[in-house]
Amino acid sequence: MDRAEAEALDRTDPLAAFRVRFHVGDTGGAIYMDGNSLGRPAEEVEAAISAAVIEWERRLVGGWEEWIDLPARVGDRLGRLVGAAPGQTLVCDSTTLNLYKVVSAAVAHQPGRREVLAVTDDFPTDRYVLQSIAEGRGKKLRLVDGTEDAIEAALSERTAVVCLSHVHFTTGRRLDGARITTAAQEHGALVIWDLAHSAGAVPVDLDGWGADLAVGCTYKYLNSGPGAPGFVYVAQRHHGRLRQPIWGWFGQADQFEMGERYEPAAGIRSYLTGTPGIIALRAVDAAIGVTEEAGLERLWAKSQALTDLLIERIAARLIPLGAQLATPTGSRGAHVSVRHPEAWRWCRALIEGELVIGDFRPPDVIRLGPAPLYTRFVDCFDAVDRMAATLEAGLERIDPGKGRVT
């Protein structure tokens, strides 16, 4: 493949027109390959935030008549992007907090089983939440390799809960959601899916998989802003059976009765806790609208084509320079990672040189997330060229400095 072929792909890209709505100029600056860490704002999202501020100013406390339903309404809309029928998804709190709620609920529901199963190198917050709950409840946290075979082999009648990232945050490996869900349930375990690196880019079919519980993030492919709220899914059949531990006034059955005893609200609303951030919810709502307009099918098709191109160019340009592809060529998500012994300095050189913005992930990975809403094929082509040129120029002069935060 040469650059002209990448340009040709851009010319026929049905999503090409979305790019200008994300304030992406042809300015010759760094190529942003970090949409899987923090997505860009669309014009519609910026407008929604401004409108929410005006709404606050004008409606004041009366705005709550409408705002009170936003976590569930935006949740239903988000649910459609991950295969969840209405009434099972909320947008609220953070991914970490939502994970804490559902892991706690699931573990408490399985008192006779002592193992919590997860993947050795899964995202830190997932492992830490699992640690805290496992230690607090006298369970054993069992960590295994992140392959379907390894996970299935570890399942037993001792397994209380399995908690897995659908798409792995470093490698981009994508697990078979239906297969693992079925296998775990055959052993009587509950399955929790972390959809942080899937929602908005990768097909997910929670209801179709028969999933039990899920959480995810809206600031990556869903472009809702830094620290935008997370989401939580609880399958209908678990409503009223599983119970999350953080009892707050938004999860109370009759919130404004302010009754003496906590009685969990019916349905998914019992997973609400404190007062939800309304401006942030308006942003998520608008951002979902942009994703709906593009259509998940087209986003996934483009995402696969972008990562195909990346993988081909990595093979052509970076592997000869000592890098390795860290992402499976088979079942993968919407990002691609490369390993290199000097990944940390390499990533710094790319960022400081205003060449490519990617993510370093310890110990030796650079992660490239070409968000399909606003990333071009030539961006992927050029990014790999710049990465190659940076390696060729040598990394000795790069100060390893202090950690960069992404």
Added chain:
Amino acid sequence: MDRAEAEALDRTDPLAAFRVRFHVGDTGGAIYMDGNSLGRPAEEVEAAISAAVIEWERRLVGGWEEWIDLPARVGDRLGRLVGAAPGQTLVCDSTTLNLYKVVSAAVAHQPGRREVLAVTDDFPTDRYVLQSIAEGRGKKLRLVDGTEDAIEAALSERTAVVCLSHVHFTTGRRLDGARITTAAQEHGALVIWDLAHSAGAVPVDLDGWGADLAVGCTYKYLNSGPGAPGFVYVAQRHHGRLRQPIWGWFGQADQFEMGERYEPAAGIRSYLTGTPGIIALRAVDAAIGVTEEAGLERLWAKSQALTDLLIERIAARLIPLGAQLATPTGSRGAHVSVRHPEAWRWCRALIEGELVIGDFRPPDVIRLGPAPLYTRFVDCFDAVDRMAATLEAGLERIDPGKGRVT
């Protein structure tokens, strides 16, 4: 007092100039007496939200180099408003979630004590969080009257934790923070203060009281927006001793090392959990700036004068019509409440008639929160007149309808 006297107070009000910055016109519409439920946006806050969106758009993931410190930086700034030296306060998550963290930490730290002490009619989320933790840990939740004497009488060597609102959400009764803190600690209990109805309007001196733990809210007198994040305070001496249960990547000692085991960060940062909402934090930061500019001393002086006027006018106009003052004339916060058997219909009539926006609180209270940054003395005067006229006109025609949410 007549209306001319109220006008005279407005003419000499040193904070009068702040009102226009809150988009409050002299439009003859409803008088907003609900700043203790949801504060108004200042121009500076709106500008900060717009700037945060631009910052997201331009800096993208690189913004985290600065954003990562915002919960602690804005926390330190908020801490100064509640008497907390730097390094003890974070702005993050919601009040409910922060309460869950500190109650859990405090209860776990007192394994030999079986009582959790709180006030019978305290704010629902506080009671529900305490219920969930007490039930989960086999503790007894003991509820007592909300007076200093009743609380002190209930303290014993069985008391693990005392959790109290500094200013009561319904009555506005203000507890003696120093006295209760000392008394509880003499019995070996840990004290948690909920400052939701204090922060930004009422003097609080956490370090001076020798407080252990506190939480609070930024969307009331701190005017940071609907569902803006809460705050949490943990006294320096408890850092590294108490441990909160929600282990997330933002509370990890070396977050981007992404190490295998959770190791809580030093100091207050171990009370962080998931990714904080950055746009909301920028709003809180700007809102605190407005409060700092006004000065807490002047805000408290004006607040007392406003509530003095309300109390006088309630005595003159509403008590003859069958209402009662629900707020102590002595130690109180920044809002005033009245009881009336028809409070629900009365509150609806006032809102639907675009007369006065206050809060109904079950079973029979209307709450008036004249936020000192943007409420005039004539507003308080007129609000009571309108409340009287509404009662005089009779409430029979008012449809009790569906609950209003505030």
